[in-house]
Amino acid sequence: MSSTKTWQLREMSQEELSHRMHELLEEDFNLRMQSAVSAPKNPKRLREIRREAARIATILNEDKLGIKKIGVKAL
Numbered sequence: 874m875s876s877t878k879t880w881q882l883r884e885m886s887q888e889e890l891s892h893r894m895h896e897l898l899e900e901d902f903n904l905r906m907q908s909a910v911s912a913p914k915n916p917k918r919l920r921e922i923r924r925e926a927a928r929i930a931t932i933l934n935e936d937k938l939g940i941k942k943i944g945v946k947a948l
Contacts, residue, residue, distance in 0.1 A: 879932075882928055885943065886943065890932060897925055901922045901923065904922070
């Protein structure tokens with residue numbers, strides 16, 4: 874899967890973000906296991922996964938603290 878832009882993540886619901894985070898963590902685990910056995914096909918993908926997971930965690934935390942609400946369409 875490709876990286877998702879921040880504005881696209883902000884438009885998702887909390888359930889969608891949680892599901893996306895689960896997918897990313899699962900993909901990260903699989904890529905790390907694959908890299909332990911052999912050279913990874915796309916080593917840059919590990920960095921992309923970590924960054925997108927951090928973006929999602931930030932967005933969920935902002936919603937929890939009331940800084941920015943999620944699920945709001947950008948103009």
